[in-house]
Amino acid sequence: MPRYRTLIPATLAIAAALFASGSAMADTLDATGHLEVTGKWTAKTRGQALTPPMGWNSWNAYRTEVDEEKVLGAAQALVDSGLAKLGYNYVNIDDGWWLKRRTSDGRMLIRTQIFPSAKLKGDSSFKPFTDRIHAMGLKAGIYSDMGRNACSQRFDLHSPNLPEGTAAEREVGLYGHVDQDIDLYFRQWGFDYIKVDACGLNYYGPDEPVVKSEGYRAFAPIIDQSAINRTDIPKVRALYQSVSDALAKSNADNDYILSLCNWGTADVRQWGHDVGNMWRTSQDITPEWTRMLHTFDSAATRALYAHPGAWNDPDMLFVGHGDFDENHLTEARSHFSLWAIINAPLIIGYDLRKAPKSLLDIWGNADIIRINQDRGGHQAVLEYMSDDVEIFVKTLSNGDKAVAIFNRGLAPAEVALTAAHLKMTGTIALTDLWSKDTQSFNGETLMKVAPRETLVFEARGARQLAEGLYLSEIPGNIHVAEDGVIVPQPDPMVHRMISPWDSSRGGGSRAAYTGWGGAQADSTPYDQNLQVAGHPFATGIGILAGSRMEVKNDGFTRFETQAGVDDTTQNLKDAVVFQVYGDGRLLTETKSVYGELAKTLSADISGVKVVELVARADNRTSDLPLIVTWGDAALKK
Numbered sequence: 001m002p003r004y005r006t007l008i009p010a011t012l013a014i015a016a017a018l019f020a021s022g023s024a025m026a027d028t029l030d031a032t033g034h035l036e037v038t039g040k041w042t043a044k045t046r047g048q049a050l051t052p053p054m055g056w057n058s059w060n061a062y063r064t065e066v067d068e069e070k071v072l073g074a075a076q077a078l079v080d081s082g083l084a085k086l087g088y089n090y091v092n093i094d095d096g097w098w099l100k101r102r103t104s105d106g107r108m109l110i111r112t113q114i115f116p117s118a119k120l121k122g123d124s125s126f127k128p129f130t131d132r133i134h135a136m137g138l139k140a141g142i143y144s145d146m147g148r149n150a151c152s153q154r155f156d157l158h159s160p161n162l163p164e165g166t167a168a169e170r171e172v173g174l175y176g177h178v179d180q181d182i183d184l185y186f187r188q189w190g191f192d193y194i195k196v197d198a199c200g201l202n203y204y205g206p207d208e209p210v211v212k213s214e215g216y217r218a219f220a221p222i223i224d225q226s227a228i229n230r231t232d233i234p235k236v237r238a239l240y241q242s243v244s245d246a247l248a249k250s251n252a253d254n255d256y257i258l259s260l261c262n263w264g265t266a267d268v269r270q271w272g273h274d275v276g277n278m279w280r281t282s283q284d285i286t287p288e289w290t291r292m293l294h295t296f297d298s299a300a301t302r303a304l305y306a307h308p309g310a311w312n313d314p315d316m317l318f319v320g321h322g323d324f325d326e327n328h329l330t331e332a333r334s335h336f337s338l339w340a341i342i343n344a345p346l347i348i349g350y351d352l353r354k355a356p357k358s359l360l361d362i363w364g365n366a367d368i369i370r371i372n373q374d375r376g377g378h379q380a381v382l383e384y385m386s387d388d389v390e391i392f393v394k395t396l397s398n399g400d401k402a403v404a405i406f407n408r409g410l411a412p413a414e415v416a417l418t419a420a421h422l423k424m425t426g427t428i429a430l431t432d433l434w435s436k437d438t439q440s441f442n443g444e445t446l447m448k449v450a451p452r453e454t455l456v457f458e459a460r461g462a463r464q465l466a467e468g469l470y471l472s473e474i475p476g477n478i479h480v481a482e483d484g485v486i487v488p489q490p491d492p493m494v495h496r497m498i499s500p501w502d503s504s505r506g507g508g509s510r511a512a513y514t515g516w517g518g519a520q521a522d523s524t525p526y527d528q529n530l531q532v533a534g535h536p537f538a539t540g541i542g543i544l545a546g547s548r549m550e551v552k553n554d555g556f557t558r559f560e561t562q563a564g565v566d567d568t569t570q571n572l573k574d575a576v577v578f579q580v581y582g583d584g585r586l587l588t589e590t591k592s593v594y595g596e597l598a599k600t601l602s603a604d605i606s607g608v609k610v611v612e613l614v615a616r617a618d619n620r621t622s623d624l625p626l627i628v629t630w631g632d633a634a635l636k637k
Contacts, residue, residue, distance in 0.1 A: 035482060035548050039584020041610050042274075042550060043307060043479040046248060049257050049277035050308045051373040053193070053345040055090025055141070057316050060287075060349025064096030064152050064159040067114035068129065070351070075138055077352035081360055084138060086369050088348065090193050090257070091133055092141030095152045096161040099124075100169040106177055108184060111161060130190035141193030142185050145173035146239050146262070147200015147219055154203045154210055167217050173200045174243065175219075182246035192255055196243055198223060198262035201236065223265050225283070228488050228514055236266035237275065244275050259313065259345075264298055264513035267488040273310035273479075278345050282494070282513060285315035287322025289331060289452065290497035293408065296338050297494040300392070301382055301527075303475040304519045304541070304549075306343060308377035313345055319362055320350035326358050333434060334406065334454040336362050340372035341380040341392050341404040341456065367433040368456060371402040377476035380404065381521045383421045389413050389449065391421055395473045401459040402433075407449040418444040419464070420538065423473060428461035468556060468636035470539045472521035477552040480519045484544025484615070484625075488514035493527060517625055519543040524568050530629045532564035532598040537631035542566065545576045545617040545626035550610050556635035557606045563590065563615075564598035569627040575618045576628055582608035592618040598631050605635070 056074045058066040075091045078084040099111040110126060112119035117128040126142070133140040145151065148171040152159055163170040174181050174196065185191045202225065204211055206218035224230035240260055247256050260272055260279040272279030282298035285291055299312035306312045317339060318324050324332040339346060348363055376397035384391035388409045394402040401422050407413045419425055419442070429440045433456045439445070449455055463469070471478060490511035498504055517525045524530060524542035531537065540561070541549070551559075563578040575594035580587045580603045587603035605611055615628045 035546065035614060035616065037548070037581050037584055037612050037614065038481075038550070039581070039610065039612070041479060041552060042481060043310065044274050044276075045309050046244070046254060047257050047277040047309060048192070048255055049311065051375065051377065052311045052343050053090055053257055053278060053347070054087040054369075054373070055092060055139070056088065056348045056352065057092040057094055057141070057195075058096075059094035060316055060318055060321065061351045064156050064161045066093060066096045066161070068117060072132065073353045074351070075133055075136055077355065078138065079136055081352070081355070081364070083360070083364055086364060086366055087373055088346070088363070089137070090139050090141050090347070092143070092193055092195065092347070094143045094195065095150055095156075095197075096159065097143070098163050098172045100163050100165040101172055101177075103166070103168050106180055108172060108181060114161065126189040126191070134190070139192040140190065141195065141257070142189075142191045143195045143197070144181065144185075145197040145200045146175065146243070147173045147198065147202075147204065148175045149173055149200045149204055149216055149219075151197050151199035153214070153216070154199055157210070157214070167215050171217065175200060175239075178242045179246045179249070182243065183250045186247065186250045186256060193257040193259065194243075194247075195259040195261055196240065198236070198265070201239070201262070223262065225263070225265055225512060226510075228265075228267065228490065231266050233266045233488070236262060237271050240275050267514040269302055269305055269312075269513070269515045269518065270483065270485065270488070273305055273307065277309060278311045278313040280313050280315060282314060285318055286500040287318040287324055288497070288500065289323045290495065291500055292318070292323070292335055293495040294497050296342075298491070298513050299344060300342055301493065301520060301523075302515065302518070303342075303379035303381050303521050304478055304480050306377075306379045307476045307479060308375075311343055311345060312379065314339070314342075316347040316349045318349060320355065320359050326356050329358055329362070330450065331452050332359065332362055334452055336365070337368060337404055337454040337456045338406060340368045341394055341402060343372060343377065343379040346372060365433070367458070371396070371433070371456070371458070376474070378474055379476065381472055381475065383522060389415050391415070391417065393422055395469075399463065403457050403459055405447055405449055405455045407451060407453050410451045412451060413449045415447045415449055416444050417447055419461070422459050422461070423464040423470060423539065424459065424461040425464050426462045428459055430457040430459055432457055465634055465636075468634050471541055471551065471630070471633040471635070472539050475521055477554070479550040480543075480547070481550055482546065482548045483517075483519045484546035485517045486546070489516040491515040517544060519547070519549070524566055524627055524629070525625070526568065526627070528566075528568040530631060531567045532562070532629050532631060533596055534567065535598065537562070537629060540629050540631040540633050542627065542629055543615065545574070545615045545628055547615050547628075549613045551613065551635070553605055553608050553611055553635060556637060557604065558636040559601075559603045559605050559611050559634070560636060561601050561633035562598035562631040563601055564596070564629060564631070565594050566627040566629045569625070571622045571624040571626040573622045574620050574626050576626065577616045577618050578628070579614040579616065581612040581614065583610055584612075598629070611635075
């Protein structure tokens with residue numbers, strides 16, 4: 001089905017209620033200090049995720065039918081195949097490892113029938129297992145749930161590896177045991193990574209049949225996947241924050257990764273980068289092409305919300321299965337390429353003991369991995385979009401660009417790649433990172449892209465902005481501290497496929513993941529071209545009033561932009577004041593502006609470490625989104 005590219009109304013009754021309850025209409029967020037200038041980079045920097053995590057996870061290969069032999073076999077295959085040397089160093093156990101929670105002291109017990117090395121006299125411990133993983137030069141990951149019960153206890157009732165015992169013994173999730181479990185998993189057992197699911201917060205309400213049939217203790221849901229207004233966002237965030245805090249206490253060496261897995265709910269795209277090292281942007285991926293489109297879309301336009309230390313996660317790789325198996329190598333390469341270009345974690349989910357060379361060659365493409373693992377940490381920006389073809393461009397730390405040309409459809413496409421897409425000029429050299437062929441062009445070049453194919457190139461050439469960088473080229477250096485979104489709304493841009501669980505029953509898939517109205521690079525928050533008073537901007541940042549962005553400055557001396565209220569704004573009443581701060585000091589600002597040409601802002605940022613861009617609504621009277629554009633925003637020498 002086609003992707004929806006239209007502007008949807010944002011008026012919601014709840015928005016009016018929120019404004020009415022505030023003490024003032026003018027920047028309601030201001031009254032609570034949310035727009036308070038900090039003068040520093042406030043984004044999360046804890047944990048070992050300066051580049052997107054890479055490794056292997058047991059779920060897509062085995063679901064709960066996991067055991068020690070399979071996991072160690074995968075670890076050995078990573079080493080023997082050379083994948084470990086390329087960065088695949090996390091070996092993660094997913095659901096199915098637990099036996100029960102001991103009620104005398106709350107300690108988690110391991111199912112030693114499937115992890116025999118964990119059996120100790122009178123107890124169980126994963127320390128022998130993690131020691132063996134570490135001895136191979138790898139790192140070990142474990143799985144839990146944020147609630148009392150895990151996903152398998154709801155969806156895999158046939159499994160032989162479900163927790164056993166009384167209702168209390170089968171409560172194997174973190175809820176009520178966060179500090180105890182995190183200390184056990186990391187300080188005592190030696191794990192380096194934890195994936196924290198959210199089924200326990202969603203599927204164990206008192207009216208759920210499984211609660212009655214299995215004798216679970218009911219947990220009133222705080223997540224409703226079909227209705228954001230029925231999700232307790234602050235509580236969900238606070239629970240995950242408690243895990244982050246426990247990890248900081250149990251890991252003085254900072255050697256851990258926290259993977260948030262609440263499937264794009266609870267507006268996690270807005271706060272995930274402040275709590276975890278990676279956060280799921282959608283429900284589970286399955287090995288079908290349209291499902292891959294669905295999960296990819298949920299992360300593909302969120303470049304401004306990811307940065308070194310914190311990454312958008314459209315779920316684990318399904319290369320090797322279904323539409324991405326060894327008989328569908330075009331689709332498999334596309335899947336892998338798309339995850340790489342948007343800086344998604346590269347987590348393999350396949351029985352590596354049986355992997356054919358054709359699949360190993362995909363996971364082992366060192367050039368594609370290098371793009372994903374580039375230290376600059378800039379997620380690719382969507383520079384051309386249609387229902388048929390998309391062009392993503394990523395700035396690399398050496399100044400080169402990576403570009404992915406993605407044919408989403410079933411017909412061949414002829415695509416014009418332009419210098420403007422790359423923000424380059426003059427002669428541009430391209431290297432195909434799959435075929436290794438090279439070519440060069442001036443202005444534009446035509447590419448023939450097969451159905452479902454993704455071409456990936458590394459581009460070298462002169463920058464369009466010779467003396468600096470546009471902000472949209474360096475999203476990894478931007479922290480969207482406040483994006484001005486007052487009422488979270490589902491994002492209609494995500495591909496909607498036939499449900500892999502419900503088929504075509506019911507009324508069909510609907511937009512589910514919040515993010516509509518979030519900050520965008522080279523686009524408005526609602527997927528329109530940037531334009532102020534009839535003047536278009538090919539580059540810039542689109543965001544809402546009531547926003548604050550932190551920008552790292554790596555030696556540039558000037559910040560310049562043309563800022564104004566975007567022509568596509570839904571709010572036709574209110575004006576905006578634009579402000580630029582350097583390390584907490586006001587450098588320049590505009591008067592209140594609306595419905596007029598963009599205002600030029602120029603500031604000396606010599607010696608400044610963090611530039612803050614603030615757009616404040618001036619005496620707000622409307623509850624409609626006030627869309628603003630930081631046109632041609634750039635750091636210059």
